Structures are given as C-alpha cells and as structure tokens.
Amino acid sequence: DTGVSQDPRHKITKRGQNVTFRCDPISEHNRLYWYRQTLGQGPEFLTYFQNEAQLEKSRLLSDRFSAERPKGSFSTLEIQRTEQGDSAMYLCASSLDLTPQHFGDGTRLSIL
Amino acid sequence: GQQLNQSPQSMFIQEGEDVSMNCTSSSIFNTWLWYKQEPGEGPVLLIALYKAGELTSNGRLTAQFGITRKDSFLNISASIPSDVGIYFCACRGGSNYKLTFGKGTLLTVNP
Numbered sequence: 001d002t003g004v005s006q007d008p009r010h011k012i013t014k015r016g017q018n019v020t021f022r023c024d025p026i027s028e029h030n031r032l033y034w035y036r037q038t039l040g041q042g043p044e045f046l047t048y049f050q051n052e053a054q055l056e057k058s059r060l061l062s063d064r065f066s067a068e069r070p071k072g073s074f075s076t077l078e079i080q081r082t083e084q085g086d087s088a089m090y091l092c093a094s095s096l097d098l099t100p101q102h103f104g105d106g107t108r109l110s111i112l
Numbered sequence: 113g114q115q116l117n118q119s120p121q122s123m124f125i126q127e128g129e130d131v132s133m134n135c136t137s138s139s140i141f142n143t144w145l146w147y148k149q150e151p152g153e154g155p156v157l158l159i160a161l162y163k164a165g166e167l168t169s170n171g172r173l174t175a176q177f178g179i180t181r182k183d184s185f186l187n188i189s190a191s192i193p194s195d196v197g198i199y200f201c202a203c204r205g206g207s208n209y210k211l212t213f214g215k216g217t218l219l220t221v222n223p
Binding site for chain 2: 004006031033035040041042043044045048050055056058091093098100101102103104105106108
C-alpha cells in the first residue's frame, strides 16, 4: 500500500491525558499536512510541513498541540492535557509540491 | 476567514438519476478540488481543476472550474449505490498550500 498511513485509527482517552498520532506520507511527497474534522464539517487546516520544516500553524492549533516531522518523512501530532473539545477525526495528507493532497484514513479521537 | 458555500447539504436520489452539486466562494481561487469521503475513511480525490473555465471528466463524474474563479460544480451521471458518501469541494489560492473545504454534500442513492 503506497497511500498515506495513519496510526492509530481510533484512540479513546480520558480528559487530561496526552495522546500522540503518527502519519506516514506517500514516500516521494515532500509536503505533509494535518487537518481536523468534526461531525458535519469539512476538514480544517491545522499545520503544514515542507520536508522537516513546519511552515505554518493554524490558530486552531493551541499551545497544547505540537507537531513534528524530524527527518522529513513521518510526522507526529501530540495533544497534551486533552479536553472534550479535542474529540475529532485528525487527518493527515501529503503532496509533492503543489500537486493535489492525498489523505489518510485519519485517527478518530474520543475524549471521555 | 475564507468560506465555501456548498449546496445542497444532502440529496436523496434513485439509482440511475443524474446528480449536480456546487460550491461558491466570495474569494478567487486558483485550484478547485472535489473529494469523496465514506464513513470511517479519509477524503479521496476525485477531480482537480486548475484553470478558469476548465471542464474535466473522470468516468461518470464531470466538474467545472467557474469562469469567475469563485465557483465550481460536480455532476455525477447515472448514479449507482456505490456513489453514496459525502462529497466535498476544496480550494486553494495561488501558491498557498492549505485547502479550504466546504461542509459537504451527503449523497444517498436508493437502489
């Protein structure tokens, strides 16, 4: 499978816990994006990497959120001290420069 | 922030019917994309449009990039049950990298 891979697919955690998600982009893609999707809405942009550099963070990304792409390949998104409002589907996408973005199947986060 | 108005919000049709949905914006964009999302999965790219006026087909799907660069439509001909899902328009401006999505059109096809 050469598509975008995300792990885990589902995460259930208690409020206040930290969670980390992983994204493996399509191998030749230099750009990687994180989006968040809530029920009944389209995905909303969170952050973007070109190679290992994080070039933009949305205002949606509070200081409890951090994303990394240490070697310009896979990326992690960490949420610290989770809150009820963090419950959502977290989607990762990748692209080669400005070609269309291809999405993974997401990590669904549920906060108890 | 930028917003896309996507309509209709939902459609319930009979198998074999044609479907049309559209997306409008108050801003000009350089790229329009259409994605389909099924339950528990991520959006899957259907069609990408790069030039104003461009009309592109992908099997039974046809999409057009509006002349004003502020709108796009997607048509599905002869719908089949596997067309069920949520269809999203998304757009990007200039060298901007992030996509702005509409709220989606939920399509239900009755066999």
